Amino acid sequence: MTAPVTVGVSLKTYFGNARARAWFAEVAPRLQAHPGIADGRVRFFVIPTYLQIPAAIEAFAETPVLVGAQDVSAHPPGAFTGEITAAELAEVGVQVAEIGHAERRRLFGETDEVTASKAAASLEHGITPVLCIGEDARMSGADAASANLDQLAADLEGVPAGPVVVAYEPVWAIGATEPAPDDHIATVTRALRGAIDADAGRAGSVVIYGGSAGPGLLARLDGAADGLFLGRFAHDPDNLLAVIDEAAALADARSAS
Structure with a gap:
């Protein structure tokens, strides 16, 4: 089987706890x-947010969905007030951590x-x-x-050996009305x-690509990216499922090629 297509969502701090729980309850089933999720193609x-992690782990317990954290401490457990260590995140079931946004x-x-230190702590x-990486200005x-x-x-x-999800997010495209041009994305993601x-x-x-990502982009990139990193677009579960459908179709096309 070829590698799955990867789709991720960061909720940032748009949702309060109750709203997040409602979203989990709607999306999980x-x-x-x-x-595509069940058979591993996607x-x-x-x-x-940190406070929403336990509810997310509970909501997605019967699914293959991975739950992540929006940051992680570069430090080991100890006298680091306010930090959340990789050790504790792993203990509660966190499997991915967003770093360097x-x-x-x-x-x-x-x-x-700092980003490298956090990546190292995570992999350890x-x-x-x-x-997350990306250029600041258009070029x-x-x-x-x-x-x-x-x-x-x-x-x-x-950073020690281990797999990473490289999320290419050109800073100038984050929160924009449109993603970066398709040929621009493809040039960078192929190089990465x-x-x-x-x-x-x-x-x-x-x-994967993030930065105003939405429906149709995976197909247009024609395999130049291994998936998408979604933001506010995915607040609507219907939108999210539409991208999951496209990811499954891309996985099928990659298997057939």
């Missing part, structure tokens, strides 16, 4: 019944060095990093590919996948 992860970099000053506890596809390859190398500097595939320590890694 629909994903459980979806053949790998799906959801990343709620543009908002963490811009609002909280997180550097590539069996948590797969969802490593050519070739220049963007070069910039993102440099960022990828910096964010994985000293080439770099990841060349690293023997990153077997099982994938490259």
Whole structure:
């Protein structure tokens, strides 16, 4: 079987606890019944707030859905007030962790060095990093590919072997009305996948696209990305299931090729 198509959703802090629980309750049975999820053609992860993680784990317990965290401490357990360690996240069942998002970099000053430390902490506890990278300003596809390859190398500097989900999110496309142009995305994601595939320590890694991603994009990218990272579009479960349908169709096409 070929590698599954990966679809993820980060809820950021748009939902309060009650709203998140309602979303989990609506989405979980629909994903459980979806053949693409059930047979493994589509790998799906959801990343709620820290306080919503236990409810998400409970809601998706009978499904293959992975539950993640929106951040993780670079530090081990100890005197680090306010931090949430990878050890504790793994203990409660978290399987992926979003690291290096543009908002963490811009609002909280997180550097590539910090991002690498968080990726290392995650992998050391069996948590797969969802490593967010992307250029700040519009530029050519070739220049963007070069910039993102440099960022990828910096964010994985000293990080132990293990699979990662590389989430390419050009900063200028996050929250925009449209995603980046298809040819731009394809140029960057193919370059990133080439770099990841060349690293023997990153077997099982994938490259997905985020940044105003929505329906139709996976088909237009024609296999240049291994999946999508969704935001507010997925707040409507119908929209989310439409993308899951497209992901299953892409998985079928990849198997047939």
